[in-house]
């Protein structure tokens with residue numbers, strides 16, 4: 068029974084997310100979106116046509132912090148990338164920099180992140196180190212072209228079905244945004260493995276990453292929603308405000324966007 072419910076829930080999410088494919092922007096009508104100062108106050112009131120909502124009738128949910136961003140704009144830090152919402156083969160971030168934290172692999176490309184994410188990653192690694200937690204960065208930006216090679220190698224070794232669960236098809240990888248970094252530690256031999264989630268380092272990341280704008284994008288038991296197995300090492304930068312809202316919700320990013328009514332906001 069639980070499986071049936073999970074399946075129906077998944078269908079609903081896919082239908083909702085699927086229905087907004089092709090929408091290029093979220094309306095920024097000031098009557099529909101809270102202003103920055105209102106967001107900062109943690110509450111806002113909504114005026115409807117010919118009707119004013121009382122001041123004390125506030126929306127106490129996290130106030131749609133992502134509405135000021137465009138989840139279908141590739142260069143937005145809030146961009147939603149998954150199997151239903153791939154990036155184009157031509158998208159490349161224009162502000163990639165080398166991360167200034169300890170890394171595992173030699174490839175210059177994957178030691179890059181977008182500036183804002185690289186800065187936040189350094190802050191997070193430094194804060195962890197102050198608590199005696201040593202993190203290592205393993206794989207950041209990947210171009211569309213690199214993902215083509217990676218996916219094809221995986222298909223050759225493990226077959227296409229496995230490749231689609233464990234790797235990502237070109238365009239469907241968050242690494243192409245320059246906002247995702249896979250992290251690891253000496254305690255798991257610098258590998259990307261599920262065991263990382265139970266290490267001291269993995270637990271620290273799980274509890275603290277959102278303070279620095281990152282979420283664990285593929286949580287345990289959510290493969291039917293995210294499309295990917297549990298990856299305690301894959302961190303996605305969303306910005307501190309949005310990452311904290313997603314963390315507090317306990318939801319995946321996909322579920323969070325549905326829960327927050329993003330579909331009705333963009334489905335005019």
Ligand SMILES: [Zn+2]
Pocket residue numbers: 242247248249300301302
């Ligand atoms: Zn990753």
